Amino acid sequence: MNKKNIYLLGATGSIGTQTLDVIDNNPDKYELITISFGRQIDKGIEIIKKFKPKFVSTMDSKDALKIKLLFPEIEVGFGDEGLIHAATYDSYNSNENLVVTAVVGSVGLTPTIKAIKKGYNIGLANKETLVTAGHLVMKLAEENHVKILPIDSEHAAIFQCLNGEDPSKVEQLIITASGGSFRDKTREELVYVTIKDALNHPNWSMGAKITIDSATMMNKGLEVIEAHWLFNLPYERISTILHKESVIHSMVEFIDTAVIAQLGTPDMRIPIQYALAYPERIVSKNSRRLNLAEIGKLNFKEMDYNRFPCLKFAYDAGIKGGSMPTVLNAANEAAVGLFLQGKIKFLDIEKLIYQQIESHHIISNPDLETVLALDQEIKAKVSSLQIERS
Amino acid sequence: MNKKNIYLLGATGSIGTQTLDVIDNNPDKYELITISFGRQIDKGIEIIKKFKPKFVSTMDSKDALKIKLLFPEIEVGFGDEGLIHAATYDSYNSNENLVVTAVVGSVGLTPTIKAIKKGYNIGLANKETLVTAGHLVMKLAEENHVKILPIDSEHAAIFQCLNGEDPSKVEQLIITASGGSFRDKTREELVYVTIKDALNHPNWSMGAKITIDSATMMNKGLEVIEAHWLFNLPYERISTILHKESVIHSMVEFIDTAVIAQLGTPDMRIPIQYALAYPERIVSKNSRRLNLAEIGKLNFKEMDYNRFPCLKFAYDAGIKGGSMPTVLNAANEAAVGLFLQGKIKFLDIEKLIYQQIESHHIISNPDLETVLALDQEIKAKVSSLQIERS
Numbered sequence: 098m099n100k101k102n103i104y105l106l107g108a109t110g111s112i113g114t115q116t117l118d119v120i121d122n123n124p125d126k127y128e129l130i131t132i133s134f135g136r137q138i139d140k141g142i143e144i145i146k147k148f149k150p151k152f153v154s155t156m157d158s159k160d161a162l163k164i165k166l167l168f169p170e171i172e173v174g175f176g177d178e179g180l181i182h183a184a185t186y187d188s189y190n191s192n193e194n195l196v197v198t199a200v201v202g203s204v205g206l207t208p209t210i211k212a213i214k215k216g217y218n219i220g221l222a223n224k225e226t227l228v229t230a231g232h233l234v235m236k237l238a239e240e241n242h243v244k245i246l247p248i249d250s251e252h253a254a255i256f257q258c259l260n261g262e263d264p265s266k267v268e269q270l271i272i273t274a275s276g277g278s279f280r281d282k283t284r285e286e287l288v289y290v291t292i293k294d295a296l297n298h299p300n301w302s303m304g305a306k307i308t309i310d311s312a313t314m315m316n317k318g319l320e321v322i323e324a325h326w327l328f329n330l331p332y333e334r335i336s337t338i339l340h341k342e343s344v345i346h347s348m349v350e351f352i353d354t355a356v357i358a359q360l361g362t363p364d365m366r367i368p369i370q371y372a373l374a375y376p377e378r379i380v381s382k383n384s385r386r387l388n389l390a391e392i393g394k395l396n397f398k399e400m401d402y403n404r405f406p407c408l409k410f411a412y413d414a415g416i417k418g419g420s421m422p423t424v425l426n427a428a429n430e431a432a433v434g435l436f437l438q439g440k441i442k443f444l445d446i447e448k449l450i451y452q453q454i455e456s457h458h459i460i461s462n463p464d465l466e467t468v469l470a471l472d473q474e475i476k477a478k479v480s481s482l483q484i485e486r487s
Numbered sequence: 488m489n490k491k492n493i494y495l496l497g498a499t500g501s502i503g504t505q506t507l508d509v510i511d512n513n514p515d516k517y518e519l520i521t522i523s524f525g526r527q528i529d530k531g532i533e534i535i536k537k538f539k540p541k542f543v544s545t546m547d548s549k550d551a552l553k554i555k556l557l558f559p560e561i562e563v564g565f566g567d568e569g570l571i572h573a574a575t576y577d578s579y580n581s582n583e584n585l586v587v588t589a590v591v592g593s594v595g596l597t598p599t600i601k602a603i604k605k606g607y608n609i610g611l612a613n614k615e616t617l618v619t620a621g622h623l624v625m626k627l628a629e630e631n632h633v634k635i636l637p638i639d640s641e642h643a644a645i646f647q648c649l650n651g652e653d654p655s656k657v658e659q660l661i662i663t664a665s666g667g668s669f670r671d672k673t674r675e676e677l678v679y680v681t682i683k684d685a686l687n688h689p690n691w692s693m694g695a696k697i698t699i700d701s702a703t704m705m706n707k708g709l710e711v712i713e714a715h716w717l718f719n720l721p722y723e724r725i726s727t728i729l730h731k732e733s734v735i736h737s738m739v740e741f742i743d744t745a746v747i748a749q750l751g752t753p754d755m756r757i758p759i760q761y762a763l764a765y766p767e768r769i770v771s772k773n774s775r776r777l778n779l780a781e782i783g784k785l786n787f788k789e790m791d792y793n794r795f796p797c798l799k800f801a802y803d804a805g806i807k808g809g810s811m812p813t814v815l816n817a818a819n820e821a822a823v824g825l826f827l828q829g830k831i832k833f834l835d836i837e838k839l840i841y842q843q844i845e846s847h848h849i850i851s852n853p854d855l856e857t858v859l860a861l862d863q864e865i866k867a868k869v870s871s872l873q874i875e876r877s
Contacts, residue, residue: 257745257747258747260650260651260652261650261651261652262650262651262768263767263768266767266768268776271779338779338780339780340779345748348750350776350777351768352768352769352770352771353757353760353761353764353768353769353770353771353774354751354752354754354757354771354774354775354776354777355647355749355750355751355757355761355768356749356750356751356777357647357648357747357748357749357750358735358747358748358749358750359745359746359747359748360738360745360746360747360748361744361745361746362744364744367743367744367745370743371743371745374743377653377656378652378653378656378741378742378743378745379742379743380742380743381742381743381744384743384744385744386658386740386744387740387744387746389661389728389730389787390728390729390787390788390789392787393786393787393788394784394785394786394787395784395785395787396783396784397779397780397782397783397784397785398780398783399780
């Protein structure tokens, strides 16, 4: 078997680090060709020493220069252009190419689109890409015969449940939700929560933004929109259910009432590896096997849209379509950013998002330029609104 | 789409009746060509009136004659030969042929083998066929390019979980067990249980023999042996787990630790229909959809071999192989028969089985004649032993 070339956007983050773990465990299968990272230069240097990528992109030019001085044999880049170069680097070999987009937020969109146009398959850990521009990305992927392999545990689960099945026989997708850090709190109690509370997810160890998104349930909303695009199903055929153990990662119900589910320990290396190895399955080194007898009980509860309005916003935005999901996503990214900077309270996140989606006039079928401009515009607006409010 | 020809062995039993329900719901897809039944002639006559099969086999010649007088246009047969004829009847059309073997016990073996030799696909609800002669049946099926489609809910679940997957990447099969009617009783309490208690299964409405097998956990043991043959896996890769809700019908764990499960309401029409429609899925009329939020909790518990020695007997018999599973199955059939006739106590079932498997000298790779002779011999022995004991 030929090696696969891996282009890893967001190498120092949670998904990035775990992707490197999978590559490290399977040196005969994967070669890390490029990486990008943001501000964690020390971690970046460690990765470069260990994996010797051919090209490295940093956020700042200063860091790129530092890398060049330390590793003169390595090509470097920075900023948006560097990120694009990391996603589209030419390897000049016949191996399969897989870009793992593990950057956070809509910044992942343009490099993903460029990689698709180049014919590179995508391991998609950046759900904002499909949320903000699913109509463009999926169309391009089809035109370029590119596989979009989901790395989110829920979508990887659904993807596996659909193995060998006829997609036209799907009744609904059932996305499970742990409920996030505040699942046992009432809305009244949410008024007083802190950043530290919010970052303490009960099951998964993840990056800051997705952990906050889990606490607001916006993460599930983004996943619903992502699932709509990935699996080409209308929103009324995508449901969510509270399942606090995160053992069933998601399910597919078929027209004969049979339900296929994918289960496992909460370990992101499993879906990452599945995307990397697809269409094969390979042994997971260091991952724990599921032991249901030890777990004893799996709990399920109906989703409560009043408790989690962000999920409702996402369904509404998805159903309205056009530019609305872009607005939802941009407002959420900006609001979560403000919360993580300590500038707004937890419940302000949903208020800021609501203001934006309520006042937006939908542009139907927006092109890439429109999406990118709108994304910037909404993010700026949310920040300025916040200033007025405080 | 062409219709499928259905040959239904055991039409008046629990699986038979539900198979007719599926056929009745899909008159454009299936045509009932032959049926067999035992002593329930009134039910048999109703079926003949409604479905107008071409050939009917009864247990007794008297009943066959009665059918012939009532329906002169229908061909009739009876006994072992009639059953074989029902399984191998010539339809003289180009439709796919599917024999549903819903008879109980090793009586299903010979007709199944004859149908396979004729190239008819098998919808296998008669697990004793594979338990008693899996090595012969699977080899013949392969040679004749015949599909063996499992109708047991557990095996249908595993079959679905393996859709689109590489069987060489399976780590283990996990067969779920409800625990049967006596799951909450201690072994001490089992001394006093009655036939009526034993026939009261908490989740499934099934025939008498399988309901008793569920109470002794021999049913799970037979399923382990059935799974061994159907999915070509060694016994150390087939495990069982207690799951009292019977919502997860079984699971497959892969080498990457991912687990795929099939779930649904406990409704045998779903696996029956899956086998009938395979490789398609069709809408299940009248079947309830699974509602996990309503169910709330799924429970799992490690299997206890001391509490359920019959399961241990089955694993041991399977691992020893050769003629041992035939002995296990025959002893069990005879012992359950005695219990249902009120001649022995519940815990005598396992004692009678143990006596037979302990004293048997294994014949390796027994041929069909040896299997059939041994089956008769052990059944006769168990009955006579019983008489000595009483």
